[in-house]
Amino acid sequence: MEKLISNWSNVQSVPENYIFPLETRPGEDLNIPVNNNIPIIDLNEAQNGDRDHTIQQIIKAAQEFGFFQVLNHGISKNEMKETMSIFKEVFEMRYEYKKNLYLDDDLKTCKIFTSSLRYESEKVHLWRDSLRHPSHPLEQWIHLWPENPMRYRECVGDFSIKIKELGSRILDLISKGIGLKCGYFENDLAGSMITSINHYPPCPEPSLTLGLPKHKDAYLITILMQDDVSGLQVLKDGNWINVEPLTHAFVINIGHVLEIISKGKLKSAEHRAVTNSTYSRTSAAFFIAPSDDCLIEPAQDLPDDNNQPALRSFKYKEFLKQFFDTNGDTDLLLKPFEVPNN
Ligand SMILES: O=C(O)CCC(=O)C(=O)O
Numbered sequence: 645m646e647k648l649i650s651n652w653s654n655v656q657s658v659p660e661n662y663i664f665p666l667e668t669r670p671g672e673d674l675n676i677p678v679n680n681n682i683p684i685i686d687l688n689e690a691q692n693g694d695r696d697h698t699i700q701q702i703i704k705a706a707q708e709f710g711f712f713q714v715l716n717h718g719i720s721k722n723e724m725k726e727t728m729s730i731f732k733e734v735f736e737m738r739y740e741y742k743k744n745l746y747l748d749d750d751l752k753t754c755k756i757f758t759s760s761l762r763y764e765s766e767k768v769h770l771w772r773d774s775l776r777h778p779s780h781p782l783e784q785w786i787h788l789w790p791e792n793p794m795r796y797r798e799c800v801g802d803f804s805i806k807i808k809e810l811g812s813r814i815l816d817l818i819s820k821g822i823g824l825k826c827g828y829f830e831n832d833l834a835g836s837m838i839t840s841i842n843h844y845p846p847c848p849e850p851s852l853t854l855g856l857p858k859h860k861d862a863y864l865i866t867i868l869m870q871d872d873v874s875g876l877q878v879l880k881d882g883n884w885i886n887v888e889p890l891t892h893a894f895v896i897n898i899g900h901v902l903e904i905i906s907k908g909k910l911k912s913a914e915h916r917a918v919t920n921s922t923y924s925r926t927s928a929a930f931f932i933a934p935s936d937d938c939l940i941e942p943a944q945d946l947p948d949d950n951n952q953p954a955l956r957s958f959k960y961k962e963f964l965k966q967f968f969d970t971n972g973d974t975d976l977l978l979k980p981f982e983v984p985n986n
């Protein structure tokens with residue numbers, strides 16, 4: 645419990661084991677110009693206007709950035725505000741409430757932890773605390789969620805249903821856009837959702853450490869709700885660009901599994917979270933993912949791309965294990981699934 649950064653008081657400097665090597669730390673240049681911001685897409689148009697135009701915008705954004713923000717997505721400002729405030733409360737809770745969720749047990753499906761799930765073996769710790777739990781199918785998991793804050797289950801439960809629906813709508817637009825049949829991502833392929841709430845307390849030396857290091861998400865798509873503090877950065881053509889918080893928007897990004905299924909047509913971009921010395925920041929990531937036993941393969945209906953390795957089909961849980969074993973290393977990750985070309 646004392647490892648949770650949100651429990652520390654009066655932190656004057658970053659401890660040695662939180663300092664990233666020079667080549668991966670953010671450095672002094674934290675305020676990157678935002679003139680190359682990620683696309684913002686109005687989903688109202690898909691509902692009431694030109695659906696094909698929205699599809700084109702999404703595919704272009706997913707190819708160029710791997711990231712976009714959506715507005716008019718059907719989830720109200722109030723619901724977003726209330727859910728975000730409950731997420732923030734989790735990390736402000738009294739010791740005895742947090743303690744129930746803090747267990748040194750990898751198998752616990754709902755847990756508060758600090759840094760990554762590999763705290764003991766990681767070289768450098770991350771400046772973040774996290775609460776993580778599955779959230780779809782809801783009835784399978786909700787009884788394991790936190791009982792405090794009091795409204796957590798009710799509010800986050802309702803919100804999760806809406807987020808999952810939004811995810812299905814976006815996946816539908818994507819499947820149409822890349823030439824897959826309608827409903828391609830229904831059922832097992834989008835059979836689970838993990839909620840991961842990140843809390844980054846103020847950091848006395850933000851240039852030395854990271855909330856989350858450079859990574860791709862190991863899922864289909866991520867729907868991310870940010871508070872009003874910036875910190876998310878996306879790697880684009882070798883430069884980090886800020887994803888500025890936009891009121892009432894969700895950030896959507898393409899996960900590694902969707903990159904594989906789309907035969908590289910859609911790009912899963914690397915991203916990271918930086919910290920700052922003034923404000924704490926909270927973000928909630930909803931990862932839409934296949935069920936554990938679901939078979940993943942590059943979509944047979946799509947034309948081959950010669951720059952992509954040919955892959956055999958594999959179970960999603962094999963992919964996840966490989967993802968964690970290789971630390972998401974892009975070069976090593978797909979090796980066991982490659983089909984030798986002869
Ligand atoms: O905090 C953020 O904005 C990024 C979160 C993220 O990338 C993740 O949880 O995978």
Ligand SMILES: [Fe+2]
Binds near residue numbers: 859860861915
């Ligand atoms: Fe991520």
